[in-house]
Amino acid sequence: MTFVPKGIIPPIITPLTDEGEVNYPVLRQMVNHLIDNGVHGLFPLGTTGEFYAFDDDTYRKILETVVDETAGRVPVYGGASHITTRGVIRLVKICEEVGVDAVSVLTPMFVSQTQDELYNYYKTIAENTTLPIIMYNNKPKTNVTITPATVAKLADIENIVAVKDSTGDMTNAAEYIRLTRGKDFSVLMGRDTLIYAALCYGATGAIASCANVAPRIAADIYDKYVAGDLEGALEAQFTLAPFRIACGMGTFPAAIKEGLVQEGIPVGKCLDPIGELTPEEKEKLHKVLADMNLV
Template identity: 70%
Template sequence: MTFKPYGVIPPIITPFTSEGKVNEAVLRELVNLYIENGVHGLFPLGTTGEFYSFNEDEMKKILSVVVEETAGRVPVYAGANHITTRGVIEYLKLAKEAKVDAVSVLTPMFISQSQDELYHYYKSIAESTDLPVIIYNNKPKTNVTVEPETVARLSEIDNIVGIKDSTGDMTNTEEYIRLTRNNENFGVLVGRDTLIYAGLSYGAVGAIASCANVAPKLVVSIYDRFMAGDLKGALDAQFELAPLRILCNMGTFPAVIKEGLVMQGIDVGKCLEPIAELNPEEKQKLREELKKLKLI
């Protein structure tokens, strides 16, 4: 497997019309906006993209639009998340048909698995496809975690090429990196936007960063400056980004991300119910932060 994840990859939001349909025109607009701002990949159907909202036809539409509009300029990573192994495998077929470059697979939700079950879950998924597979670990959302020793075992499977760690636990991220650091075909991606610089310092290969939807140029600059050896510039950019990411704790995720785009004049619509809009006080806090960042 030659595919290697790297850089800043926004888990792109899914724009909706007022009727709750996927807004294809705005989705295409977002693809071009992010690429023009230097992102290194695009990731539809992630948590930020409300992946849990869609049937198979809607998933096909989202993936085909993103792949078509991207036109090979950057890799496209597709979320393929389901509680069962067979459910994920069916979604992998959709991703393959859409001609994405790689897939991200979340740990199963609702049920609680042993580490041996998680190992066989990802092993079976990887063996079912020739697509590169990225493990998605998000314990705060699923109450399930892939332990570092399990990740080390999984990294030996040829087409399991990385893991996104959204735990916010830097020791966990560090252990993923430490235990896989001699495997050139496996990379660790940071999933918490406040920890991009820290992750890169340990040896992470990049970040899947939700705030790259709202401030793509700023988030990309953390990675680009770090890779160019401008550590002070990268850290300054990380500090500049941090307040925006912390504001994402307002409301129900990803309401802040969508509202941030709306405030910039991009008609992405609302999150699907039951996620509610931010209240007036929360919107004002977000507006003030976007002004500080010169995004509005």
């Protein structure tokens, strides 16, 4: 398996109309907005893309739209997350048919698995596809974690190529990197305030929700780091941090969508029951974006 996930990969939001339907023209606009601003991949139907909200037909059409508009300019990572193993495999088959480059698979939600169950979950999914698989640990949302020891064991499976760490625990991410050294395996940061730190440890990039709103700033963290401009990379990280912290307002990903609306991209609201930011929160967010020269 030669696929290496790297760079800044936005988990692209799913634009919605006022009626709560997917706004495909704006989705195409988002694809071009992000690629034009230097991102290194696109990840539809992640947590930021409200993956849990769509039936299989809509799921397929979202993927088809992103793949079509991307037209091979950057890799497309399809989110394939479900509470059951067979549910994930069903989504992975759709990803294969659409032609994505890799899939991201979250730990099952609600069910509290053992590490042995998680190992078998990912192993079974890997046996049912030839696509590269990125494991996704978002313990703050799922209350389930993939331990470093389990990740190191799963890294020996050929088409399990990476893990995304959204725990916010730098020690956990560092252990992922330490225990998989020498393997054909990558670690991606999933906490936008820690991208620079993760690159210093040896991560190959980040799946960064804030890159929806600040793609060039986020891409600068990676591009400048790779170019050896560590001071510039760190400055870009510090520039991005206030927006990521502001995303604690409201219910995720409401602040991401509001940021895009304030930038003039009509992505709409999140699906109910997620509400909009309050007027006071919108004002605070506007100040953060203004300080970043984004509005």
